[in-house]
Every structure is written in C-alpha cells, then in structure tokens.
Amino acid sequence: MTTALPLPECRDSTLDIEDGVATLHLCRDDVRNILTGTALIDDIIATCNWASEDERVGALVITGDGRAFSAGGNIKNMAEKTGMFGGEPAEIRNAYRRGIQEMSRAVYRVEVPVVAAVNGAAIGAGLDLACMCDIRLGSTRAKVAESFVTLGIVPGDGGAWFLPRVIGPQRAAEMTYSGRIVEAAEAHEFGLFMELCEPETLAGRAQSLAASFARQPPRALRLAKQLLRLSGHTPLDDFLDHCASLQALAHHGSEHDAAVAAAVAALSSKTR
Template sequence: MSPARDLPQCTDSDLSLTDGVALLRFCRDDVRNALTGTALIGDIVNVCNWANEDERVGALILNGNGRAFSAGGNIKDMASKSGMFGGEPMAVQDAYRRGIQKMSLAVYRTEIPVIAAVNGAAIGAGLDLACMCDIRLGSRRAKVAESFVTLGLVPGDGGAWFLPRVVGTQRAAEMTFSGRLVEADEALEIGLFLELCEPDALLDRALVLAAGFAGQPRRAIRLAKRLLAMGQRMPLDDFLDHCAGLQALAHHGTEHDAAVAAAISKITSKA
C-alpha cells in the first residue's frame, strides 16, 4: 500500500479526514445533489481511489449537505437530451460506461467500510449509490425510490444488481416495478437502513459508527471487507481456500501480534 498523500481536491463536495474517518459531503443542494450534470461522480471516484491507497483511512462516510442525499440523474438534462443523455445511442451508452458506472465500480471496490448517511431524498441513482455502500443510516426525513421506470428508464448504474442484495429479490422487484416512494420507517423495516436517526443526530451517529470501524486493525478490516465481497460470487470450496490464504497473511501481521498481546494483557490484569 502506498504511503499517505494529500487529500484529493473535490469540486462539488467537501472532504475531511479526522482520526481515520473520511467524510465526503455533497455540496450541490441547488440541484438536490444530482449525480449527473455536476462533478459529484468524479469527486466520489477520486475519493474512493484515494481511500484505497492511503492507509490512514479506516472508514468513509458519504452524506448530502442540504435537502437531499442525492436526486440521482438530472431530469432537466434528460428532457433536453444534453450532457451524458445527449447524442446517438452508442454515445449515451459510452457516457454511462465512462461516467456513472465508474462510480458504481469505485464505491463497490472501496477497500474500507463505506457508510451512507442518508439525510434526505435518495432517488434513482441516489438510492443506488446508497446501496453501493456497506451500511446505510437514515434520517427520519429520508425518502428513497428506485424510480427509473416512472421515467421510462432502467437502472443504468447497476441498481438492479445492488438493490436485491440489500432488500432481497422480491422487495427489489416490487420497488423497481412500481418506482414508488418509500418512507424512512419502511426503509428501516425492509432492511434498507440499519438505523434511523433524528435529522440533527444523523451525522454524529455516522461518525461514531465509522470511528469504531476505523479503530479496528486497519489491514484486518480491509481483508474482511474483501472476503465479504468475494463470498457473494465464489463457490464455498474456493472461498474457503481464499479465506485460509488471507488468514495466513493476517496471522503473520504486526496488527495481529499487537492485538493478541493486548487481549492477553487484559485477561491477565483481571486474573
């Protein structure tokens, strides 16, 4: 892993790093933090890539600064066939592949825990972005929708892959086919949110949760996240072989030695 480097410059977001917790807040409230037609996709991709390379980072929080977490695609651009929605079909396809789908891959491949602190509406690609994260905390003001069909579209950012892994295939199908708005209480009930928080307490709760993750041995956390992802796509026998290999690395790491010594010291002191 490469040494620490400067925090990446963000265009439409604010980024901070405190005690191992990186906080990326989207700052385009004028368009309800729409992902298209802004620099938010590039900000997210750059921060995820930086977090993978900088061992100071133990957890990452994504949060919307303003009314919404993210409104997803910019509808005005869709209406005018401008930006990534303009041009012939091949050009639009390439715009998805080289734009928002890079974000999908970057968030999914982030090697540390990623928490979505969903402060308000998460609509379309905004909901999908939240589902790309490991954990979602919701404000009681939050509302979510897999709303693509209501605009005659499909989830071009991979939402049909992420959403079923969060809420199950049957609920994902119902949300996708209806495009309906899901209120915060229901989002908690179906497992989309881990917890609900009062609006003023959401970010503090996310910071506490992230700090707990960042306080764990950093390399063990990254290896554990890698296993969680691989477990979704590997047969058990191959997966167990891979677990054994990563565990061998962990057993010979200085983090393991220090953690075991601390545990033994704690046991001894209580004897």
C-alpha cells in the same frame, strides 16, 4: 509508517479526514445533489480511489448537505437530451460506461468500510449510490425510490444488481416495478436502513459508527471487507481456500501480534 496522500481536489463536494474517518459531503443542494450534470460523480470516484490508497483511512462516510442525499439523474438534461443523455444509442452507452458506472465500480471497490448517512431524499441513482455502500443510516426525513421506470428508463448505473443484495429480490422487484416513494420508517423496516436517526443526530451517529471501524487493526479490516465482497459470488470451496490464504497472511502480521498481546494482557488483568 502509514502512507498519507494528499486529499483529492473536489469541485462539488468537501472532504476531510479525522481520526481515521474520511467524510465526503455532497455540496450541490441547489440541485438536490444530482449526480449527472454536476462534478459529483468525479468527486466520488476520486475520493473512493484515494480512500483505498491512503492508509490513514479506516472508514469512509458519504452524506449530502442540505435537503437531499442525492436526487439521482438530471431530469432537465434528460428532457433536453444533453450531456450524457444526448447522442446516438452507442454514445449514450459509452457515456454511462465511462461515467456513472465508473462511480458504481469505485464505491463498490473501496477497501475500507463505507457508511452512507442518508440525510434526505435518495432517488434513482441516489438510492443506488447508498446501496453501493456497506451500511446505510437514514434520517427520519429520508425518502427513497428506485424510480427509473417512472421516467421510462432502467437503472443504468447498476442499481438492479445492488438493490436486491441489500433488501432481497422480492422487495427490490416491487420497488423497481412501482418506482414508488418509500418513507424512512418503511425503508428501515425492510432493512434498507440499518438504523434511523433524528436529523440532528445522523451525522454524529455516522461518525461514531465509522470511527468504531477505523479503530480496528487496519490491514485485518481491509482483508475482512475483501472476504465479505467475495462471499456473494465465489463457490464455497474456492472461498474457503482464499480465507485460508488471507488468514495465513494475517497471522504473520505485526498488528495481529500486537492485538493478541493486548488481549492476553487484558485477560490476565481480569483473572488477578
């Protein structure tokens, strides 16, 4: 029996789960889903932690309602030096570490596949949020920018770690140094978006893709994601040893036995 947990209470988002796919809608269109100065960071952290713990969840979709996926940081707060942008340097450092960087860790550590359905503008920390996900689908109306330097700051949420891993160091450097707005077609061309969808089809495509993941044997799916995450920073010999250990666990799992039995039965029916 799978472990079912109560859905976390979200203040600026809505969360639902259907057929193993959890969907988080960022619902602050009034401020273009900015992450700072709203409850969205807390909502995202709570949802990510829940998705890893609730065994019903096979995949998570994150998207925005309205005009934007997320416009990133609250520029008004920056100008006024309030909220997480106020105080002495040590206070601001701690605000980043205990705030938006906790979101970065939470999204990256989700045990199930995470799909970003980028419905509109993804700017600054909004783009970085998308890059923290495993897969990004973009609306043809989407626009992205790693825009921190244009405001005289740096990607304090860890964007300079995530972006090169998505599009490569050279392209990430160009986007970071220029801060320019990149249209959807170009972002798709250099691999930031796996696919582009018309605005009216984006949500459905994200759901169908996530559902195809959620239909897989759940423990094997989570172990496979763990290996993908480890592959980027683990020496090959250590990585292979870890693969062997996880594979031994998988071979002794009941879901492996059921999947192999189904595959054998399907093969037998084709050869009759």
